[in-house]
Amino acid sequence: MRNVIYGMNISIDGNCDHTKANPDEELYDYFTHQMDDVDLIVYGRKTYELMVPYWPDVAKAQSGTKAANEFAERHNAINKIVFSRTLKNADGNTRIIRNNLEAEIMKLKQEPGKKISIGGVSLRSQLMALGLIDEYYFVVHPIIAGNGKRLLEDITLQENINLKLVNVKVFKSGCVGLHYLKEELGL
Template sequence: MRKLIYGINISLDGCCDHTKFGGEKDVHDYFRELLENADLVIYGRKTYELMVPFWPQVAEAQSMDKTSNAFAKVFAGLKRIVVSKTIDLVDDQHTTIIHDNLKEEILKLKQQPGKAISTGGVELPAKLIELGLIDEFHLVVHPVIVGQGRRLFTEMNLPENLGLKLMASDTLSSGCIVLRYERIT
């Protein structure tokens, strides 16, 4: 079965608003490498609209620095799913829409052959965690306290603690710490 992997940037105080801290090149490299091991990304509407068409356009124009362009190229080559009750049509040949039956649809995707499935953002991953569908968690902790902004997992409602096992940790040259956890089954 394919793994569903959740990746997110956070500050030391749990802020997950990407506009509150920098876009270090080694972080882009980390997420590029993570996406190289996936062939599908799943986002909620908000995250999808942040990522598409921005990154596919960067991939086509190669309009940013080398690290960002490399990330964009990998991202542009992935199949994409947007989970939304409000979007009926997307202008992107690589994207399909899931409107309802989230758990069933994700379970079907996990059963299909292929590489890992990646997700990001806040609201959709929280729902996927509640449904027991996330297999790995990749948290990139930035060495900054922002004191404001959206906090990770504040909307999530779990009936009991979710056990995780630390599988790896790494310190990037920027000082960010990558923590990779697997769900204990």
């Protein structure tokens, strides 16, 4: 069964506003190599509209740093799904699914392939509540934002999600990458 993974940049106080993070070459390399094990990216509409056309434009123009350009190329090469009831059309290797989030994700997990990466805040909340995220990658930035959207402020869970820390990476910038696996209880 394929794993569903979720990654997010956050501040020390849990802010997940993408404008608060300032990725450097090392962070872009980290996220690019994370995509080695991914062959499908799933977004909600808002995150999709942030990522596309931004990353395709960077890849086409080679307008970022070397590491940002490599991330853009990797991102663009991976097939995507957008869960949206309102998005009219999607670009390139992206298809739109309108409903049945849980059933569709379960079906995707059963298909052969690499990991499925999800992006966004609303989609993440729904999949966490359904227990469908298997791995979490958090990069904690050495910033106290003081305001903005918090990573887990919109989640209501019926029970705890227990995680096992499997890897820690400390970056030269002071960021810390944390990789967790969801622990299956009762095994």
